[in-house]
Amino acid sequence: GNSVTQMEGPVTLSEEAFLTINCTYTATGYPSLFWYVQYPGEGLQLLLKATKADDKGSNKGFEATYRKETTSFHLEKGSVQVSDSAVYFCALRSTGNQFYFGTGTSLTVIP
Amino acid sequence: NAGVTQTPKFQVLKTGQSMTLQCAQDMNHEYMSWYRQDPGMGLRLIHYSVGAGITDQGEVPNGYNVSRSTTEDFPLRLLSAAPSQTSVYFCASSRDRANTEAFFGQGTRLTVV
Numbered sequence: 197g198n199s200v201t202q203m204e205g206p207v208t209l210s211e212e213a214f215l216t217i218n219c220t221y222t223a224t225g226y227p228s229l230f231w232y233v234q235y236p237g238e239g240l241q242l243l244l245k246a247t248k249a250d251d252k253g254s255n256k257g258f259e260a261t262y263r264k265e266t267t268s269f270h271l272e273k274g275s276v277q278v279s280d281s282a283v284y285f286c287a288l289r290s291t292g293n294q295f296y297f298g299t300g301t302s303l304t305v306i307p
Numbered sequence: 308n309a310g311v312t313q314t315p316k317f318q319v320l321k322t323g324q325s326m327t328l329q330c331a332q333d334m335n336h337e338y339m340s341w342y343r344q345d346p347g348m349g350l351r352l353i354h355y356s357v358g359a360g361i362t363d364q365g366e367v368p369n370g371y372n373v374s375r376s377t378t379e380d381f382p383l384r385l386l387s388a389a390p391s392q393t394s395v396y397f398c399a400s401s402r403d404r405a406n407t408e409a410f411f412g413q414g415t416r417l418t419v420v
Contacts, residue, residue, distance in 0.1 A: 239411035299349035
């Protein structure tokens with residue numbers, strides 16, 4: 197079956213620290229992979245995506261690489277800001293077109 | 308461009324009441340879905356639709372009905388509200404292609420007392 201497992205939070209970092217949020221997946225076929233961000237009181241917004249193995253998605257200083265050999269799609273950012281405080285969701289879209297989401301990782305960045 | 312619009316944003320219901328959560332999208336997307344978000348459980352799929360006249364059940368469909376009479380609208384009906392349905396509900400839409408992302412509404416926070 198299809199599933200996404202992501203690092204449990206909450207994660208608290210100081211401003212300018214390096215961020216990694218781990219995400220691994222199980223899927224049949226060749227899924228597309230996504231990171232979404234949710235700010236308080238809002239819906240999920242697409243942060244970045246990768247649609248095939250070895251693709252790197254990037255946006256707003258965040259990056260993630262689609263690693264088929266390790267079935268992973270870890271989110272990284274070199275220097276976090278207070279404004280990055282949010283909940284981050286890893287997701288996959290299977291060849292059956294359904295989405296599968298991880299449980300979310302809450303990030304708090306302190307000045 | 309409105310994207311995905313959900314109404315209402317907040318709702319309080321008494322146990323046993325029924326109501327409809329509205330969802331509309333203006334992107335001509337084939338695929339629409341409803342999720343509920345509960346603490347520590349991520350997003351769970353309630354129902355989805357791949358086009359007008361076609362709906363199917365997701366992971367947690369009990370207690371909910373949907374219909375898709377037009378491409379734009381995908382309402383979610385709670386038949387007889389229960390406290391276990393207290394949650395935040397999100398509607399999402401996307402093109403019906405595996406490499407495309409979902410667009411989400413702002414959510415409806417529902418409390419059943």
